[in-house]
Amino acid sequence: MTDSSTAAAPRGGRAHFIASMDRLTRRLGGRLAFGADYNPEQWPESVWPQDIELMTEAGVNLVSVGIFSWALLEPKEGLYEFGWLDRIIDRLHAGGIAVDLANASATPPPWFSRQYPQSLLVDVNGVRRSYGGRQSFCPSSPEYRTAAAALTATIADRYADHPAVAMWHVHNEYGCHNWACYCDESAVAFRRWLQARYGELDTLNDAWGTTFWSQRYYDWAEILPPRTPSYNTFANPTQQLDFARFSSEELLDCFRAEAAVIRARAPQPVTTNFMSFFKPLDYFAWAKEQDLISNDHYRIVDGLGPGGATHDLVMSGDLMRSLSDGAPWLLMEHSTSAVNWQPRNPAKVPGQMISDSLTHLARGADGDLFFQWRASKAGAEKFHSAMLPHAGTDSARWREVTQLGAHLKALAPVAGSRVTTKVAIAFDWNAWWGVELDSHPSVDVDMMTQVRRWHRSLWEQGVVCDFVHPDGDLDPYDLVLAPALYLCTDPGAANLAAVTQRGGTVVVGYFSGIVDENDHIRLGGYPGAFAELLGVRIEEFSPLLAGGTVTLLDAGGATSTASIWTESITATDAEVISEFVDGPFPGQPAITRRAAGAGSAWYLGTAPETESLGRLLRTVCEQAGIAVPDRPPGLDVVVRQGPSATYSFVVNRAAQAVPIDIDGGTDLLTGESWPFGRLLEPGAVAVIARTPA
Structure with a gap:
């Protein structure tokens, strides 16, 4: 059974994502999605009617059900009990609430782990972990895969045609707690993966550089996962890189298998929830297997500095829009207030939940869902906030939830509109894995720090930015930034160079282009893959001390x-833009620019402080023809373009009211007209719809 509206275009492409999201929107009556993970099994059935009544009051139209229900759905092997799930899905449908139905494979029940102890994860030190938390399984375990497929088939057979089911939720947050397993079964799977990648042992030995440290392999059976070596020596770096690739792919293979079971039986779109910039999983590869992109995002309150948590939210939204190839995506989880898993978990201040939620919409989401509907009274997440808090409906949090529900109902016209930009950051999980391996020039060189700095500089200047794989389609972009591409393939390097040939601008950061896909140094002088494009030659690095x-x-x-x-x-x-005054290389270039083709290529051989980086990127944008709006700090404006109107999402995070330089329109949140220059109060949000004259 297939659905023609989602089967027409290849999976993982913009047209397919648009068709899948359009189908969901139509199922929701043309509205944006609003709801949460719903775990009715945590509560007596007598509570369920009140839940549905309050969901209706709040404007909820979509809930995720069954994510962590394996133990209840299959209390013993092969014995399935669906009575409670039948009843709640029927009740939700009667209440006009659609269901994102999970296949419940995220956490095997204790009986399974006890019966199949070999399915439990083994860590890098060779220690087999126990059950009692979640995601305790090995992704390569045949016992787990068989049981998950059987459970998935049984659920899909039962509910494929249920009118409540609007989409399917495979697993949950893949790899959040088991991104790599080092057991013997994983070793066997790793060898199979390597044989498929390299074919011959000689090819693998060459790729891994095994002549170093007497590591040459003469039999596939000799190869192990990169478990912790004795006496804390370094493991082979290409072995580590390949194991990261394998681990991401092995979990993706679990998703493929379970999604295939559902797709053979059910017509609705299938997805799994991503986790923003999650290092262990290559989401560019994962995106190609989805019917629509969905994401979980939670505020990181420590470690990112002032404003860093909001910027992280923005950057996450930009990544999801990019993985969706510009099509709308779905925010599957975020929090109404505090989470429970950070060292310190402050509550969101009044208005912050709404501004956070609308910021996700501004960046291309067509729905805001939370974890979870009703705050738990027991378990590890009992202090995690929810739509319905422990305090109940007589609470400021509940009143804000209902206000957000009204906002999303008013924003129905936004559904299907898109954000477009001419600026992108080249990003590759392989480069991320590679640059942060051990035995490198400096521990201070990490990919995400540089990516965050460059992206934040653009965001604070009002420039919207996509993320794109170096091998991907760069034609839509006039400016492509590569803050940290330590590892780059030949096609990727050629793709970036082609941007300048057609008149675009490329900016490359230090320690980029250094190695190929096998983590082999590109000889002849750094920056290797980008030396010709940038017109520079680097003889030696000298990282600074702390x-x-x-x-x-x-x-x-x-x-x-x-x-x-x-x-x-x-x-x-190349033209020298700045030079080092002191340090190891006084008088030598630090920042350069080269006229390349019809465009230009810039190189930053160091990490300029924040203000200097901002000025430099502003200059680069202006020279590339990218408009940099003149707006006060703290004002975030993003435009979504629909077929007949534009929607400007305006969030004022400044401490004072600011005038909005939008030429008329109507604020969808209030229904009021918006004259040019009208003040937006501190902490306030407006969504201004304008129809071209």
Whole structure:
């Protein structure tokens, strides 16, 4: 059984994502999705009618059901009990609430783990973990895969034609707790994966550089996962890189298998929830297997500095829109207030939940869902906030939830509209895995720090930015930034160079282009893959010690500071924009620009401090023809374009009211007209709809 509306276009492409989301929107009566994970099994059935009544009051139209229900659905092997699930799905349908139905494979029950102890995960130190939490299984376990497939088939057979089911939710947050297993079964699977990748042992030995440290393999059976070596020596870096690839792919194979079972039986779209910038899983590969992109995002309250949590939210939304190839996506989980799993979990201040939720919509989401509907009274997440808090409906949080529900109902016209931009950051999970391996020049070189800095600089200047794989379609972009592409394939490097040939601009950060896909150094001088494009040659790196800085001098005589990294650069065919004043390489270039093709290529051989980076990227944007709006700090404006109107999402995070430079329209949240220059109060949000004259 298939659905023609989602089967017409290849899975994982924009047309398919648009068709799948359109089908969901139509199922929801043309409205944006609003709801939560719903776990009725945690409560007496006498509570269920009240839940549905309150969901209706709040404007809920979609709930995820059954995510962690395996133990109740299959109390012993092969014995299934669906009575309670039948009853709640029927009740939800009668109440006008659609269901995102899970196949419940996320956490095997204790009976399964006890009966099949070999299915339990083994950590990098060779210790087999126990059950009692969640995701305690090995992704390569044949026992787990067989049981998960049988459960999935039974659920799909039962509910495929139920009118409440609007979509399918496979597993939950793949790899959140079991992103890699080092057991003997995983070793066998790893060898199979390597044989498929390399074919011959000689090819693998060459790729892994096994002549170093007497590591050459003469039999596939000799190869193991990169378990912790004795005496804490370094493991083979390409072995580590390949094991990261294998681990992501092995979990993806679990998804493929379960999704295939559902798709053979049910017509509704199938998805699994991503987790923003989750290092263990290559979401570019995962996106190709989805019918629509869905994501879980929670505020990180420590470690990102002032404003960092909001920026993380924005960056996450930009990534999901990019994985969806510009099509609308679904926010599957976020929190109404505090979470329970960070060291310190402050509550969201009044209005923050609404501004967070609408920020996700601004970045391309067509729905806001939460974890969870009703706050638990027991279990590990009992202090995690919910739509219906422990305090009940007589609470500020509940009143804000109902206000958000009204907002999303008013924003129904936004459904299906899209965000477009001419700026992208080249991002690759392989480069992320590679650059943060051990035995590198500096522990201060990590991919996400640089990506966050560059993306945040653009965001604070009002420039919307996509993320794109280096091998992906770069034609829509006039400006492509590569803050941290340590590993880059030949096709990826050629793809970036082609941007400049057609008149675009490329900006490359330090320690990029250094190795190929096998983590082999590109010889002849750094930056290897990008040397010709950038017109520079680097002989040697000299990372700075902790807290160290250097001074830069630009052509106009202005000075600034930089940190983390310096290198000995020769400008072979490039203009010197800034040079090092001090440090290991005084007088040598630090930042360069080269006219390349009809465009230009910039290189940053160090990490400029925040203000200098902002000025530099502003200059790059202006020279690339990218408009940089002149707006006060703290004002976030993103435009979604629909077939007959534009929708400007405006969030004021400043401490004072600010005038909005949008030429008229109607605020969908209030129904009021919006004249040019009208003030938006601190913490307020507006969504201004404008119809072209």
